[in-house]
Amino acid sequence: MTENTDKLEQERNESWRAELRNSMPMKDRVAIERVKMNEIPPEERIKSQTCEVNTGLTEEQAVLEAKRCMDCPKPTCIEGCPVNINIPKFIKNIERKNFAAAAATLKDYSSLPAVCGRVCPQEKQCEAKCSYLKMKKEPVAIGYLERFAADYERTSGNTQIPKINAPNGIKVGAIGSGPSSLSFAGDMIKLGYDVTVFEALHAIGGVLKYGIPEFRLPNAVVDAELDNLARMGVKFEKNFVVGRTASFEDLKEAGYKAFYVGSGAGLPNFMNIPGENLNGVMSSNEYLTRVNLMCANCDDTDTPVMHGKVVAVVGGGNTAMDSVRTAKRLGAERAIIIYRRSREEMPARLEEVKHAIEEGIEFLNLHNPIEYLPNAEGRVAKVRLQKMELGEPDASGRRKPVPIEGAIEEIDIDIAVVAIGVSPNPLIPACLKGIKVTRKGTIEVCEETMQSALPEIFAGGDIVRGGATVILAMGDGRKAASAMHDYLSKK
Amino acid sequence: MNKIIEKQQLSETVFKFVVEAPLIAKSRKPGNFVILRIGEKGERIPLTIVDSDLEKGTITLIVQTVGATSAKLCKLNTGDFITDLVGPLGKATHVSKVGTLLAMGGGVGNAPLLPIVKAFKEAGNRVITVLAARNKDLIILEDEMRKYSDELIVMTDDGSSGRKGLVTDGAEEVIKREKIDECIAIGPAIMMKFAAMLTKKYNIPTQCSLNTIMVDGTGMCGACRVTVGGETKFTCVDGPEFDAHKIDFDELLKRLGAYKKEETEAKNH
Numbered sequence: 001m002t003e004n005t006d007k008l009e010q011e012r013n014e015s016w017r018a019e020l021r022n023s024m025p026m027k028d029r030v031a032i033e034r035v036k037m038n039e040i041p042p043e044e045r046i047k048s049q050t051c052e053v054n055t056g057l058t059e060e061q062a063v064l065e066a067k068r069c070m071d072c073p074k075p076t077c078i079e080g081c082p083v084n085i086n087i088p089k090f091i092k093n094i095e096r097k098n099f100a101a102a103a104a105t106l107k108d109y110s111s112l113p114a115v116c117g118r119v120c121p122q123e124k125q126c127e128a129k130c131s132y133l134k135m136k137k138e139p140v141a142i143g144y145l146e147r148f149a150a151d152y153e154r155t156s157g158n159t160q161i162p163k164i165n166a167p168n169g170i171k172v173g174a175i176g177s178g179p180s181s182l183s184f185a186g187d188m189i190k191l192g193y194d195v196t197v198f199e200a201l202h203a204i205g206g207v208l209k210y211g212i213p214e215f216r217l218p219n220a221v222v223d224a225e226l227d228n229l230a231r232m233g234v235k236f237e238k239n240f241v242v243g244r245t246a247s248f249e250d251l252k253e254a255g256y257k258a259f260y261v262g263s264g265a266g267l268p269n270f271m272n273i274p275g276e277n278l279n280g281v282m283s284s285n286e287y288l289t290r291v292n293l294m295c296a297n298c299d300d301t302d303t304p305v306m307h308g309k310v311v312a313v314v315g316g317g318n319t320a321m322d323s324v325r326t327a328k329r330l331g332a333e334r335a336i337i338i339y340r341r342s343r344e345e346m347p348a349r350l351e352e353v354k355h356a357i358e359e360g361i362e363f364l365n366l367h368n369p370i371e372y373l374p375n376a377e378g379r380v381a382k383v384r385l386q387k388m389e390l391g392e393p394d395a396s397g398r399r400k401p402v403p404i405e406g407a408i409e410e411i412d413i414d415i416a417v418v419a420i421g422v423s424p425n426p427l428i429p430a431c432l433k434g435i436k437v438t439r440k441g442t443i444e445v446c447e448e449t450m451q452s453a454l455p456e457i458f459a460g461g462d463i464v465r466g467g468a469t470v471i472l473a474m475g476d477g478r479k480a481a482s483a484m485h486d487y488l489s490k491k
Numbered sequence: 492m493n494k495i496i497e498k499q500q501l502s503e504t505v506f507k508f509v510v511e512a513p514l515i516a517k518s519r520k521p522g523n524f525v526i527l528r529i530g531e532k533g534e535r536i537p538l539t540i541v542d543s544d545l546e547k548g549t550i551t552l553i554v555q556t557v558g559a560t561s562a563k564l565c566k567l568n569t570g571d572f573i574t575d576l577v578g579p580l581g582k583a584t585h586v587s588k589v590g591t592l593l594a595m596g597g598g599v600g601n602a603p604l605l606p607i608v609k610a611f612k613e614a615g616n617r618v619i620t621v622l623a624a625r626n627k628d629l630i631i632l633e634d635e636m637r638k639y640s641d642e643l644i645v646m647t648d649d650g651s652s653g654r655k656g657l658v659t660d661g662a663e664e665v666i667k668r669e670k671i672d673e674c675i676a677i678g679p680a681i682m683m684k685f686a687a688m689l690t691k692k693y694n695i696p697t698q699c700s701l702n703t704i705m706v707d708g709t710g711m712c713g714a715c716r717v718t719v720g721g722e723t724k725f726t727c728v729d730g731p732e733f734d735a736h737k738i739d740f741d742e743l744l745k746r747l748g749a750y751k752k753e754e755t756e757a758k759n760h
């Protein structure tokens with residue numbers, strides 16, 4: 001999907017861009033300090049599960065931050081973005097205060113910019129490749145600016161609906177309603193297809209709804225994007241488990257010509273250590289689903305969630321961070337991360353770790369649970385921890401944690417949340433005869449087209465990658481849409 | 492979608508609902524269940540599909556009021572809608588010709604047991620069914636069970652119907668009397684535990700259908716996990732039926748009480 005450099009060059013040479021570049025000396029641009037995101041103070045925000053921590057940039061802040069971007073002749077930032085957003089183009093539109101054009105630029109590449117601006121691990125992607133880093137300065141706040149432009153459009157009340165081709169009457173189905181299927185659906189509806197998204201749960205959005213908490217990604221942001229898709233003509237079928245409610249054969253009989261499988265990696269991993277099935281030990285998926293999908297923390301809902309004074313969360317990724325910060329918001333006196341590597345190696349977004357520290361989350365790094373111990377009623381009361389040290393680098397390049405012999409300690413806990421990763425949901429692969437799956441249970445596809453061994457089945461997102469990011473899942477959906485269009489056009 | 496077509500009271504706390512759900516009616520098999528939700532603030536609970544009618548596009552659910560959600564459902568009437576209904580979920584019962592099947596049902600467990608008894612009968616087996624409850628008023632589906640059983644024995648704690656005693660008392664007499672090839676026991680966890688102990692003594696292969704706590708019902712949360720033969724299984728996707736002699740019933744009993752405190756609060760507000 002890399003755009004050819006000629007087009008980038010051409011756009012960069014448009015007169016308004018050239019004028020903008022010349023309107024301010026480079027040394028003045030680089031002298032500007034990187035903008036600080038406006039935030040709700042920690043002591044206030046931990047009182048609510050739904051209060052968004054980041055409140056966004058003001059117009060002045062955004063325009064000033066946009067001025068920092070040097071509109072580089074070789075914009076390496078674009079290479080860092082998995083969907084190759086034309087970053088300088090959207091940022092320069094912010095600088096000249098044409099926010100609608102900035103939003104439109106984003107929409108050319110990403111169907112969920114308001115989401116990605118909030119949840120992308122920018123420090124590993126676009127911002128990691130910004131030229132500022134070579135000057136030992138902080139990168140341009142690409143994520144904040146992306147969020148600004150997308151929010152501006154959403155709150156302006158006149159969201160642009162992209163141009164849609166005349167309906168071609170060809171039915172295609174997307175399985176799952178996470179970011180991957182949603183971006184697939186957005187592209188296919190634009191091409192004129194008759195698109196239906198099937199979702200097993202009673203809410204649309206996948207992890208964006210049941211996993212990522214509202215203090216990081218408000219439901220209203222996701223719902224606005226879903227609204228757009230519905231206005232464009234995408235149909236949604238909730239409470240529909242493909243392979244169960246109806247089989248692929250049933251759907252083919254009903255006229256569906258091809259499918260995109262975006263069923264995610266919903267199966268929670270456990271460590272298989274003694275005591276893991278005690279009451280009070282649960283997966284992060286269970287904990288977060290109860291709170292985020294079922295609003296178990298609200299007084300007027302029926303779903304319960306356990307409350308505890310001391311909540312231990314095992315893991316170091318975004319899911320662990322979301323769980324531990326949720327525990328804090330549900331009133332835990334101590335909310336503790338237990339992670340077997342050091343803090344530098346935690347895969348979570350940097351910003352989440354920073355926010356967690358501000359909120360008083362405790363970090364027990366280089367500790368690994370080996371057993372949960374019950375109280376008299378059979379509920380978890382203690383966790384036994386093996387202390388670790390860092391050894392040689394492993395296959396991932398990170399230094400491998402190794403147990404320190406005999407260094408074992410126990411801490412008192414009321415709840416343990418296991419957030420050590422997920423595996424692909426096996427349902428779909430199991431009901432597609434002839435599909436190829438890897439040892440890990442992910443669906444094998446052609447990297448270029450996302451087409452599986454069954455020509456009418458395409459797949460992407462976590463079911464192919466086994467747990468990745470929102471933007472990668474979206475990129476897959478777009479690639480699959482364009483390849484499926486080719487495939488169906490030739491048929 | 493999911494309109495209630497018919498409602499019938501089976502006992503003081505048990506109601507039968509016939510609900511519009513054409514796709515589920517078409518794809519469901521004995522042993523499958525649905526997950527439903529009543530109202531936008533409702534909780535997701537699992538219920539077995541007791542029967543289906545392909546022509547009318549309906550499924551039958553039988554529900555006992557135990558807590559907030561089952562009570563809300565039982566207050567709905569013909570013409571009302573169920574907010575969300577998804578299924579069929581879970582693995583279907585493995586039905587085959589085994590010879591003689593001994594089926595044990597306790598309380599509302601008769602509901603999930605009925606489609607299994609029916610399927611085994613239709614597969615050409617001899618079926619002996621033992622139903623049990625605390626008293627006469629709590630025995631449900633007796634006539635339906637009789638229809639698909641070669642012999643039906645009713646047991647009550649107080650002797651108000653059938654014979655006085657536990658389900659296991661009735662079952663043991665049958666086992667002593669004739670050769671039983673397979674057993675199935677569905678009811679409260681404690682009853683299934685004792686049923687499993689009984690059939691283990693006589694070495695009869697036995698299945699139990701577990702009623703664990705569930706959230707999504709699609710394998711995503713792990714709330715429904717049980718230990719079977721030393722391995723952790725998810726009841727919603729690996730079950731709900733498991734080899735009774737391998738189930739860790741003590742763990743199951745504890746896990747069923749996990750949210751007792753929270754549930755009581757929910758019911759009281």
Ligand SMILES: Cc1cc2nc3c(=O)[nH]c(=O)nc-3n(C[C@H](O)[C@H](O)[C@H](O)COP(=O)(O)OP(=O)(O)OC[C@H]3O[C@@H](n4cnc5c(N)ncnc54)[C@H](O)[C@@H]3O)c2cc1C
Nearest residue numbers: 176178179180200206207211242264318461462468469470
């Ligand atoms: C708590 C948490 C926090 C995260 N934080 C971040 C973050 O900050 N930044 C980031 O980039 N990534 C983050 N991720 C990862 C990111 O959310 C995923 O990579 C992404 O959502 C994958 O998208 P997807 O479309 O492949 O699948 P999902 O979002 O998982 O959606 C799949 C959907 O398919 C449905 N489904 C499954 N099987 C069927 C079926 N048979 N029929 C119908 N429907 C079905 C499921 O119910 C689900 O709703 C996080 C993940 C979690 C769990």
Ligand SMILES: Cc1cc2nc3c(=O)[nH]c(=O)nc-3n(C[C@H](O)[C@H](O)[C@H](O)COP(=O)(O)OP(=O)(O)OC[C@H]3O[C@@H](n4cnc5c(N)ncnc54)[C@H](O)[C@@H]3O)c2cc1C
Nearest residue numbers: 536537538539553554555557558559560561602702703754
């Ligand atoms: C696969 C499966 C199939 C089922 N089929 C049927 C059916 O056909 N008919 C039917 O009436 N019930 C069935 N159940 C049980 C039913 O799901 C529960 O009774 C229901 O979830 C209770 O919800 P509630 O909100 O009314 O009660 P809650 O408020 O959730 O619970 C009230 C009290 O009951 C206890 N409890 C919670 N869950 C269960 C449970 N699963 N079983 C027993 N006690 C429980 C709790 O400890 C609590 O104290 C089935 C369960 C499973 C897992």
Ligand code: SF4
Nearest residue numbers: 081116120125126143
């Ligand atoms: S989509 Fe993500 S990686 Fe790409 S530019 Fe936006 S924030 Fe950066």
Ligand code: SF4
Nearest residue numbers: 069070072077130131
């Ligand atoms: S690399 Fe940085 S400064 Fe250069 S165009 Fe990209 S965002 Fe702007």
Ligand code: FES
Nearest residue numbers: 708710712713727
């Ligand atoms: S109910 Fe969530 S995994 Fe079984």
